[in-house]
Amino acid sequence: MRRTSHIHVSEETLEFHRRSLVIDLHTDSLIAAKLLGMDLSKRHRAPRGFRPWMLHADVPKLAQGGVDGVWLGIVTHPWPHRGFARASANIDYAEFVLRKNAGRLRAATRAEDVLRAKEEGRISVMLGVEGMHMLSGTVESIRGLYDRGVRYITLAHFSSNRFAVTSATKRKKSAALPSAGIEAVELMNDLGMLVDVAHVHTDLIAEVCARSRDPVIVSHGAAAAVRPTFRNLTDRDIRDIAGTGGVIGLIYADHWLSCEGPRPTLDVVVDHADHIRELVGVDHLALGSDWDGFIRTPVGMDDATDLPRLTQLFLDRGYGYDDVEKILGLNFMRVFRQVCG
């Protein structure tokens, strides 16, 4: 297979990419914005030596990359378990970013909002909370997050909490979904919130998928069969998630995509997609960059402006236009409409 760091995007592909609805399920740019005091409304260039580790996505880069909708991760330190106040402060910050960019961004909590934003030429912004340590131990905190516009919650991050066990646990033995986790999934189903099992222990993924009445998502992940690591999804996980009708957002973190030494090419993202498509079909694939989440991206994608190259690569590797459109956004829209309205 030809692997190249230089991908020429044809005019036709660029036009197709721009016309398609493109949605990213997990972008961490609020971290960079908060830590560095970075103004997301402006284009930023990472200092030499920090490329391609950071400053993947700001508003101008997302727009240039043809991104129509982005889930901004509400992320706090995964270990301290007093997260609700911090989550709230981060949501305040997200709202500030939205106000500051009102002409270019639009808050979205439903599929309809995303379509309207695309018509208006604005980027829709949705909020996802990464880890139930931010509930501060109280299932009712989920209502508070819902009321503030949050529409997905990842059950665990790099730490376990009262509600779920992380995939990063050192314990090798089997794990079960705690009763608090069962309550959390039920409440999210009742409210119309997406249940996200990125970072979640494989045993819990099976149980969450069995219990959830709605499709389950992985906002950012990859396949363990291609790159074996605790962070990636086993074939059983992938089948379980597909069984709920859910989607898996493909991550662009080279560390989780490949163990082939320094910085693989963008082809590796399509390798993971190929595997998932082979197992469960193309209807369960989506995009979940993890941009600005302390990741290094593959060669060929330095930042969000390079996203059309991924579209070109899918086409070059034999995916049809209809299938690529599904991966770029339509699969996720199916789930979003079903769960959040």
Ligand SMILES: [Zn+2]
């Ligand atoms: Zn993450």
